[in-house]
Amino acid sequence: MLQVKNLRKTYGDIVAVDGVSLSLAPGQLLGLLGPNGAGKTTTVSMIAGLVTPDGGEVMVGGAPLVGDTNPLKRKIGLVPQDLALYDELCPTDNLRFFGGLYGMHGNALAVAIKNVLELVGLADRARDAVKNFSGGMKRRLNLAAGLLHDPDILLLDEPTVGVDPQSRNAIFENLELLKSRGKALLYTTHYMEEVERMADRVVVIDHGKVIADNTLAGLLASVPPKPGEKPSLEAVFLTLTGRSLRD
Amino acid sequence: MALTALRAMVRKDLQLFFSDRKAVIMSFAAPILIASFFGSVFSSAGNGAAAGIPIMIANQDNGVISQSIVAAIRADKTLGVTLTTPDSAREAVRQGKVTVSVLIPRGFGDAAGLAFFNGQNKPELNLLYDPSHTAELGMVRGMLMGHVIEAVIKAARPDAPPMTAPFTVKEEPGMADPNAGYNAYAHSFAGMGIQFLLFAAIDLGIGILLERQRGLWKRLRSAPLSKGALLGGKAVSGMLITLLTLLVSFTFAIVVFKVRIAGSVPGFLMVAAATALMASNFGLLIAALGRTPGATRGVSILATLMMVMLGGAWIPTFFFPSWLQKATVVVPTRWAIDGIDAMTWRGIGFSGAVLPTAVLVGFAALFGGIAVWQFRWEES
Numbered sequence: 180m181l182q183v184k185n186l187r188k189t190y191g192d193i194v195a196v197d198g199v200s201l202s203l204a205p206g207q208l209l210g211l212l213g214p215n216g217a218g219k220t221t222t223v224s225m226i227a228g229l230v231t232p233d234g235g236e237v238m239v240g241g242a243p244l245v246g247d248t249n250p251l252k253r254k255i256g257l258v259p260q261d262l263a264l265y266d267e268l269c270p271t272d273n274l275r276f277f278g279g280l281y282g283m284h285g286n287a288l289a290v291a292i293k294n295v296l297e298l299v300g301l302a303d304r305a306r307d308a309v310k311n312f313s314g315g316m317k318r319r320l321n322l323a324a325g326l327l328h329d330p331d332i333l334l335l336d337e338p339t340v341g342v343d344p345q346s347r348n349a350i351f352e353n354l355e356l357l358k359s360r361g362k363a364l365l366y367t368t369h370y371m372e373e374v375e376r377m378a379d380r381v382v383v384i385d386h387g388k389v390i391a392d393n394t395l396a397g398l399l400a401s402v403p404p405k406p407g408e409k410p411s412l413e414a415v416f417l418t419l420t421g422r423s424l425r426d
Numbered sequence: 427m428a429l430t431a432l433r434a435m436v437r438k439d440l441q442l443f444f445s446d447r448k449a450v451i452m453s454f455a456a457p458i459l460i461a462s463f464f465g466s467v468f469s470s471a472g473n474g475a476a477a478g479i480p481i482m483i484a485n486q487d488n489g490v491i492s493q494s495i496v497a498a499i500r501a502d503k504t505l506g507v508t509l510t511t512p513d514s515a516r517e518a519v520r521q522g523k524v525t526v527s528v529l530i531p532r533g534f535g536d537a538a539g540l541a542f543f544n545g546q547n548k549p550e551l552n553l554l555y556d557p558s559h560t561a562e563l564g565m566v567r568g569m570l571m572g573h574v575i576e577a578v579i580k581a582a583r584p585d586a587p588p589m590t591a592p593f594t595v596k597e598e599p600g601m602a603d604p605n606a607g608y609n610a611y612a613h614s615f616a617g618m619g620i621q622f623l624l625f626a627a628i629d630l631g632i633g634i635l636l637e638r639q640r641g642l643w644k645r646l647r648s649a650p651l652s653k654g655a656l657l658g659g660k661a662v663s664g665m666l667i668t669l670l671t672l673l674v675s676f677t678f679a680i681v682v683f684k685v686r687i688a689g690s691v692p693g694f695l696m697v698a699a700a701t702a703l704m705a706s707n708f709g710l711l712i713a714a715l716g717r718t719p720g721a722t723r724g725v726s727i728l729a730t731l732m733m734v735m736l737g738g739a740w741i742p743t744f745f746f747p748s749w750l751q752k753a754t755v756v757v758p759t760r761w762a763i764d765g766i767d768a769m770t771w772r773g774i775g776f777s778g779a780v781l782p783t784a785v786l787v788g789f790a791a792l793f794g795g796i797a798v799w800q801f802r803w804e805e806s
Contacts, residue, residue, distance in 0.1 A: 187604060224644075227647075227648045228645070228647065228648055229647045229804070230645055230804050231647060231804065247647075247650070247651065247652050247653060248650050248651060248652050250650055252648065252649065252650035253650055255648065257644065257645065257648040259641045259644045259645065260641070261640060261641025261642075261644070262640070262641070263640065263641040263642045263644055263645045265438070267441075267442055267445040267446065267640070268438070268441060268445065269441065272438070272441055275434065275438075276434050276435070276437070276438040277436075277645060277649075278434070279430055279431055279433065279434020279435070279437075279438075279650035280431050280434060280435075280645070280646065280651060281431075281650070282430045282431065284430050284431070284433075284434075324645065337701060344621075353499075378736055
């Protein structure tokens with residue numbers, strides 16, 4: 180469904196992404212892990228078309244994704260790390276706008292809005308101003324906005340930052356449902372337990388390079404635990420990326 | 427699809443604008459209040475003569491001629507006369523309570539009568555004036571001249587018929603429409619309307635920066651839309667909002683202050699639309715060149731105030747020195763205000779709207795071109 184080949188991006192002398200490659204199949208959730216500044220968000224931005232790569236390519240369904248107006252962009256849904264919502268508007272008006280950007284209108288748009296609001300549990304708050312929502316509700320609406328146009332690939336950039344356990348669990352359930360419907364999910368996070376719970380495959384990047392690409396079991400097996408410790412993704416991650424603090 | 431997206435962007439921006447009711451009221455009420463104030467001030471200034479220029483007369487001469495001069499001045503409707511002592515007259519000018527004080531010295535009338543016929547030993551009439559009202563000084567001096575000569579001749583030849591000017595004057599406004607005339611409200615609503623239209627454009631630009639800051643621009647960029655469609659949507663919604671600001675102000679002026687579009691209504695709408703387009707592209711320029719919303723707002727407000735000041739929004743450009751009148755043709759607001767003045771109180775027909783519209787569209791293209799060129803499309 181999604182193939183990323185040798186993506187590269189530099190900002191002056193700084194190499195943000197250096198030859199990242201990964202692939203994502205339908206019904207799969209790929210966990211993209213890395214310390215701060217590793218290049219996760221830049222990678223996601225290049226896949227979403229927000230940043231032009233200096234090299235490499237993004238393929239969707241076997242076709243290269245190039246250009247602002249490429250129809251293949253419809254196959255991708257972005258759930259950015261920021262709560263990218265208009266606080267002054269209600270969820271319905273927010274979603275009507277985001278749907279309009281994808282050419283959706285009329286009854287089809289109304290039905291899609293109803294469906295995604297039901298999915299994220301906000302149907303009963305469809306007409307309330309977003310500014311009155313809790314952080315968790317906003318996160319769920321942020322997810323709904325990315326799903327509205329029914330993309331095949333969903334890019335989720337730290338979608339559970341700052342939410343309460345209930346909303347977090349609701350988001351997990353949504354994502355598991357989407358997986359079961361055949362959606363391909365690329366999921367960046369700092370929470371290892373989220374990846375352990377949901378990911379079919381894990382890619383670890385550091386300093387802009389892929390340093391591991393494996394199934395969860397494969398990753399856990401690749402780094403034996405210390406005596407007396409249970410194998411954990413966090414231990415593997417720290418072994419791979421080191422314990423020095425990052426900016 | 428681009429049309430659906432454009433419609434969605436415009437609808438969303440209008441929803442955001444109208445969702446803040448206090449801001450909406452301020453957007454419409456503030457220009458109306460300030461324009462009404464300026465219109466009232468400049469209307470009063472224009473009608474100052476009719477209201478009577480306040481002067482004081484300290485007459486120390488009890489002669490017939492001086493008494494006759496004072497009576498004639500007091501009967502003059504263009505002057506508001508108060509009789510007083512020399513000290514009070516001086517103090518009143520010093521305090522700005524009157525524009526001019528006339529001090530008639532003892533023996534003035536008789537001396538003036540003699541000097542009129544032999545041209546020698548002319549007596550002195552002392553005029554004390556407020557330096558901030560030199561124009562009124564000239565008017566008072568001319569009126570005094572007429573009243574003194576008339577009183578002297580009347581004293582010398584009591585049986586002669588009253589002196590009159592040997593000609594008549596026909597006055598009419600030099601406008602395309604002979605019924606049109608300078609309307610201070612028309613000008614002030616044009617000026618303030620355009621000032622607040624530009625303030626709305628600043629909000630448009632800051633709004634884009636805030637959208638970027640809040641991550642919303644990522645959603646827009648991830649959609650299959652061209653850069654032109656994204657900025658075009660912003661330009662259209664900005665144009666509609668700014669045009670609305672201007673039209674609401676002018677509707678108020680037409681209803682309440684009887685401002686007339688004495689020229690061409692289509693011409694007026696054309697200039698207004700071109701002004702709104704220029705303003706909305708000015709907003710895009712702000713978004714393209716600005717970095718943070720806070721810092722950008724300050725610089726934008728300064729630039730806007732300079733533009734409206736030099737464009738004649740506060741003080742009509744005909745008060746400017748001639749070099750400044752020539753220099754300000756490079757300021758877009760000058761064309762906007764002159765264009766609206768042409769369509770309102772100057773009463774010029776549609777042809778008078780063509781050049782201002784063309785120049786404003788040119789400025790819009792310039793601003794829009796720089797905005798597209800300088801806009802930061804990359805999202806990290």
